[in-house]
Amino acid sequence: MSLIGHADEVATLREAVLSGRLHHAWLLAGPEGVGKATFARAAALWMLATAAGPAPTGDDFAVEDGHRIAHLFHAGSHPDFRMLRRLPKDKSEELARSIPIDQVRALQPLFATSPSLSLRRVVLIDAVDDLERAGANALLKNLEEPPAGTIFILVSHSPGRLLPTIRSRCRLLRFSGLDEADSARVLRIALPEQDAGEIATLATIAAGAPGQAIRFAGLDVAGLDRAIDRIAREGDATGLQRLTLAKQLSGKAAQARYEAFLERAPGRIAQAAREGGADLDRKVALWTQARGIADGAVRLSMDSQTTVFEMAGLLAKLAG
Incomplete structure (x- = not known):
């Protein structure tokens, strides 16, 4: 072993x-x-x-x-x-x-x-x-x-x-987290069918815990993170980005990516809170709301499209 x-x-x-x-x-x-x-x-x-x-x-x-x-x-x-x-x-x-x-x-x-x-x-x-x-x-x-x-x-x-x-x-x-190189080694063993680019992406998002990242294999989490980051940085005054993302993550075929979004989005808000700033209390409040949505979405069978739109709205508030 x-x-x-x-x-x-x-x-x-x-x-x-x-x-x-x-x-x-x-x-x-x-x-x-x-x-x-x-x-x-x-x-x-x-x-x-x-x-x-x-x-x-x-x-x-x-x-x-x-x-x-x-x-x-x-x-x-x-x-x-x-x-x-x-x-x-x-x-x-x-x-x-x-x-x-x-x-x-x-x-x-x-x-x-x-x-x-x-x-x-x-x-x-x-x-x-x-x-x-x-x-x-x-x-x-x-x-x-x-x-x-x-x-x-x-x-x-x-x-x-x-x-x-x-x-x-x-x-x-x-125990503490593994470095990125060791995380990549773990992922290559666990996911031999994945290409080098996917392994590199998973090793990065693993943040030292490759066992947690394995479930994201094949879900294009890098693309999901880019969409999340764009809304967080630029906002979404028209709602078009939120609506597009909500449609992409709705339906039975998108369930795995939807659940990945529910985990990644609050993490992006937490990242913004860790960066500090004068509006720290507001960011913490947004993170609390996001965690509440994420924790209840699957358990309570909430409508996925509505849930994504609402969560992305919290991300958009990071842009002021």
């Missing part, structure tokens, strides 16, 4: 494992899409392979594809690895809104036994932010009295929302 960037975090965890001073719980905290889950899976496999032997060579988390532990891990049949995450609901592709307590309780029989292939097992939760309150409390009991040989890896996009008692029982690894 390919791990790009985060060399300092790799070195920190490797040193803890190899020194014999491995804490039983690690909180991987940082923005969504920067590679925390990829790091967590690579670290889990490396720790299991190191414990079971033969120890992987190299100075990162790479484990040879032919390693016996890698075979089990990638097949989803390693007896000493468990991953908790939101599951599809009602036999559909839509994911449940949370990780229920039942998934945490299902770990208890595992904890009543010793690890099978070495002295170590790994439990990965991606993301721990998704745990129901009861599930978080159940997890806390395991963190307070960790089962022998068990390492918990908790991925969190919003560590401030976690129970303070969970945070206090974990060693924190804080």
